Amino acid sequence: MSGNDDITHIEEELPLRELPLDAWHRAKGARMVGFAGYQMPIQYEGIMAEHSWTREHAGLFDVSHMGQLLFSGEGVDEALERLLPSDIKGLKPFRQRYSMLLDEEGGILDDLMVSRLGGDAFDGAAIYMVVNGATKYDDIGWMIEHLPDEVVMNHMDEQALLALQGPEAGEALASLIPQTADLLFMQSGLFNWRGVDLWISRSGYTGEDGFEISVPAEDVRLLADALCDLPQVKPIGLGARDSLRLEAGLPLYGHDLTPAVSTIGADLGFAIQKRRREEGGFIGHGRVMKELADGPGSKRVGLKIEGRLPAREGAPIYAGGAQVGEVTSGGFAPTVGAPIAMGWVSLPHSALDTALEIEVRGKRIAATVAPMPFVPHRYRRKA
Amino acid sequence: MSRYFTDEHEWIDVEGEIATVGITDYAQEQLGDIVFVELPAEGSNFEKGDDAAVVESVKAASDVYAPISGEVIETNSALEDEPALVNSDAEEDGWFFKLRIADASELEGLMNEAAYKKFVDSL
Numbered sequence: 001m002s003g004n005d006d007i008t009h010i011e012e013e014l015p016l017r018e019l020p021l022d023a024w025h026r027a028k029g030a031r032m033v034g035f036a037g038y039q040m041p042i043q044y045e046g047i048m049a050e051h052s053w054t055r056e057h058a059g060l061f062d063v064s065h066m067g068q069l070l071f072s073g074e075g076v077d078e079a080l081e082r083l084l085p086s087d088i089k090g091l092k093p094f095r096q097r098y099s100m101l102l103d104e105e106g107g108i109l110d111d112l113m114v115s116r117l118g119g120d121a122f123d124g125a126a127i128y129m130v131v132n133g134a135t136k137y138d139d140i141g142w143m144i145e146h147l148p149d150e151v152v153m154n155h156m157d158e159q160a161l162l163a164l165q166g167p168e169a170g171e172a173l174a175s176l177i178p179q180t181a182d183l184l185f186m187q188s189g190l191f192n193w194r195g196v197d198l199w200i201s202r203s204g205y206t207g208e209d210g211f212e213i214s215v216p217a218e219d220v221r222l223l224a225d226a227l228c229d230l231p232q233v234k235p236i237g238l239g240a241r242d243s244l245r246l247e248a249g250l251p252l253y254g255h256d257l258t259p260a261v262s263t264i265g266a267d268l269g270f271a272i273q274k275r276r277r278e279e280g281g282f283i284g285h286g287r288v289m290k291e292l293a294d295g296p297g298s299k300r301v302g303l304k305i306e307g308r309l310p311a312r313e314g315a316p317i318y319a320g321g322a323q324v325g326e327v328t329s330g331g332f333a334p335t336v337g338a339p340i341a342m343g344w345v346s347l348p349h350s351a352l353d354t355a356l357e358i359e360v361r362g363k364r365i366a367a368t369v370a371p372m373p374f375v376p377h378r379y380r381r382k383a
Numbered sequence: 384m385s386r387y388f389t390d391e392h393e394w395i396d397v398e399g400e401i402a403t404v405g406i407t408d409y410a411q412e413q414l415g416d417i418v419f420v421e422l423p424a425e426g427s428n429f430e431k432g433d434d435a436a437v438v439e440s441v442k443a444a445s446d447v448y449a450p451i452s453g454e455v456i457e458t459n460s461a462l463e464d465e466p467a468l469v470n471s472d473a474e475e476d477g478w479f480f481k482l483r484i485a486d487a488s489e490l491e492g493l494m495n496e497a498a499y500k501k502f503v504d505s506l
Contacts, residue, residue: 047441048416239415239442308419308466310439332418332441339418361421361437 019064020160020217024224028235036133038065040238047239051334054206054244055375058166059236060227066161067136068214069143070117070125070154079151080127083143084114085263085282087273088127093118096186096201098271100263101131101139106287107259108266109142110135111251113203113212121190121199125154128188128199130161130212132253146283160220165210165244167378168232173200173211176226180211185379193223206241207248207377246342247333249302249372255313256300256328256342262287265296265344298325299350302372303341303358305330309365310339311358317343318357318364324349327358335375341367387490388499389450394474397490404450405478406438406469409503414440417469422458423480429453431489436479438469451489453482 016039019025025032030041041062043050053059071080080088086099093116101109112131122128131139140155147153164173174181177191180200188201196219204210215223227233242252251257257266263284272288280289305311310331317325330341341358349356352371357364387395392410396403411417419439429435429449436447458480462468469477484490494502 042442043415046416051441243441309421310419310444312444332439334441 019062020220021062021064021224024221025062025235028228030235030237033238035238036065038133040065041235043237043239044235047237047243048334050234050236050240051243053234054166054208054236054240055335056167057234058164058169058172058210058230058232059206059240060224060233061163061165061236061241062160062224063133063163063212064160064217064220065133067129067131067133067139068156068159068161069129069131069140070122070156071127071129071151072125072154073151075148076126076151079147080114081276082282083146085272085276085284085288086114087276088114088116090273090275091116094188096188096203098268100257100268100271101142102263102282102284102287103259104283106262106284106291108253108257108261108263109259110139111253111257111268112139113201115188115201117199119190121197122156128214134254158217160215160217162213162215162220162224162227163204163206163210164213164227164233165204165206165208165236166232167209169208169210170380172227172230172232175230183211183380185209185381196223198223202380205248205250206244207250207373207375207379208244209378209380242329243331243334246329246331246340247335247373247375248377249342249374251300251342252329256344261298261300261344262291262296264288264291265298266300295347298344298346300328300342300344301350302370302374303327303330303343303356303367304370304374305339305341305358306366306368308332308339309360309363311341311360311365311367315341316359317345317349317367318359319349319354324356333374340370340374342372345369386496387450387493388496388502389448389493390502391448391450393447393450395450395490395493396478397484400484400487401456402451402453402482402484403478404435404447404480404482406447406473407499407503408473411470411473411477414438414443414445416441417466420462420466420469420479422462423455425455425458427455428485429455429482431486439466447479449482450493451482452485454485455480456483457481 096115183202199214325345421437435449
């Protein structure tokens, strides 16, 4: 047997780095694979079981490979608004936004979360940003090139990041830190747990309620143990993280999003607030405005697949005899109980319910453009 | 009946001129949760090493090769409804297909159970 496709894109060129929790993962029975330059846990007991556990209880994900950046200095908001299409000036303390870095042609260099800090968090820095692990060094290079000297960027490579996700994440975390119960989706706060400062946001990438917890690397083991000692919490690997985010309709950078595609085509226009669209002043604005006016050439869509054969990344999408797109993420969706996919198709074929075909190993399988998310989001918003 | 193993993690039960082929318990463990098995058409002829089946786990698709040459005389239709049989019973009920053996001498290079176990332990 041989694997001919692997979501984890095992990298062999560079020596893989270890996460702060490396030994902890191995002790928990994780199978480790190379991902984004790190040895990471792809699964513990099995992807299906871990996926379902997260949808029903709470899963703990180690996402310490992601880049955690701080920004401060005079004019930091203006400088970041030059780099990001989102409203930074209007971002209140302890609030978080989804955003992205665009190149001059409006192509997506990375997607990210940006927050305004508050209080004494991270020694009084102004802005906190989380970027993808595989792209963090390119992002840093890009930002150094485009930020003025007055703005200081600090890459916290001694900081770990945990995500606690699932319908029982709220009660689990509140049992350790009661004040976290007050956070709503996309709100953050600075908390103290056993003398350790934790920057916690109510967010994540599974479609479930949950948190992302920034913790010093030296303290992460204590926190991971305390969380996994709770009856609601089990450690969850990258495999289930991928199937959960796919069901939630959330794009994965490097697969569904690349420099070749645009924000509007990606259906991420919500990240560009009205003022930013009107005023511009960010790299890539021309493409955004053009596509808002004329429509994008192609769109990121969800695909419901008939039968049980999964269509995976790279599978061509057809309308009759003509190829009209390509699958960018796909696989079996445990909660849906069927294969699903995300792909890019040309605009005329992107409307909901459009019947298409996907070619898998020379066979055509029927697929329909479907609304996303495939599994409803259950974020904790204001009642 | 004798059971043989390949270094591609397949097992082969030989009874007369018929060989039953599946993947080993080690292989299913490595693949993880199996969600689909694409089986060959009955009547198809394979040379040793040809792509004969595809097994899809949650995370990836993997090829299964014909461990010896022969004609497919039967496939395990139970896998269509319950691909997870490969996880729960890889080396019995989770078999893939039966071949009419074309060249029995191809069995000679294969491992027996003890040799395969040693091979897996060395991985």
